[in-house]
Amino acid sequence: MGVTCQALLRNHARIWQQGIEHPFLRQCQQGTIQPVQFDTWLVQDYLFVQEFTRMLARVLGAAPFHHFPVLLNGLAALKEELAWFELKATERQLELDVPQQSTCQQYGEFMASLCTTPYPVQVTALWAIEYAYNQGWQLPGPMPEPYAEFAARWGNPGFTEYVNQLAQQADEVLAETSAMTQRQAEAAFLRVATLERDFWQMAFSAG
Numbered sequence: 001m002g003v004t005c006q007a008l009l010r011n012h013a014r015i016w017q018q019g020i021e022h023p024f025l026r027q028c029q030q031g032t033i034q035p036v037q038f039d040t041w042l043v044q045d046y047l048f049v050q051e052f053t054r055m056l057a058r059v060l061g062a063a064p065f066h067h068f069p070v071l072l073n074g075l076a077a078l079k080e081e082l083a084w085f086e087l088k089a090t091e092r093q094l095e096l097d098v099p100q101q102s103t104c105q106q107y108g109e110f111m112a113s114l115c116t117t118p119y120p121v122q123v124t125a126l127w128a129i130e131y132a133y134n135q136g137w138q139l140p141g142p143m144p145e146p147y148a149e150f151a152a153r154w155g156n157p158g159f160t161e162y163v164n165q166l167a168q169q170a171d172e173v174l175a176e177t178s179a180m181t182q183r184q185a186e187a188a189f190l191r192v193a194t195l196e197r198d199f200w201q202m203a204f205s206a207g
């Protein structure tokens with residue numbers, strides 16, 4: 001049996017769950033997260049999205065042409081998302097010109113390293129990164145203010161549809177690739193799950 005996105009989730013359910021379920025998200029849903037924790041996440045995630053945008057641009061550069069529409073939609077959405085982060089930071093009076101914390105830096109280095117891997121590995125990692133936030137922000141259930149719009153950003157049906165399209169594109173190329181590349185895609189998936197857990201923990205430990 002070849003690797004598919006569903007198979008990765010099934011075979012690594014526990015480590016995946018650790019990447020998408022965290023006290024940080026639970027406490028957002030309960031309204032008990034501390035401002036310093038939330039603000040640390042907000043600023044570091046803005047820095048993350050800058051690196052993630054670079055990654056998506058490189059994935060586009062490696063993609064077959066018929067995958068362009070979905071990836072270009074993703075890039076356009078990130079343009080809007082970066083501006084939204086800047087607005088949220090202004091509202092909360094947060095300084096965005098700060099260093100990346102170690103976990104954010106490690107995540108950035110991982111995303112940069114993907115450019116030397118075959119496209120099926122890159123698109124699997126891309127799907128996993130987006131699906132982690134899609135599930136992570138959705139699973140706790142509706143969030144109270146001021147967190148509702150954060151949950152809606154990654155939990156909304158349009159974003160869910162985008163993530164499903166990424167899974168389809170990943171599955172298509174995974175089916176045609178070598179066993180070695182499939183193993184590399186699996187390793188990238190596991191690395192995303194671990195980095196996601198670490199990223200929540202980084203913010204949760206702030207203050």
Ligand SMILES: Cc1ncc(CO)c(N)n1
Nearest residue numbers: 045048049129130133199
């Ligand atoms: C840490 C992290 N993972 C994923 C995304 C996007 O899906 C994000 N904004 N931040």
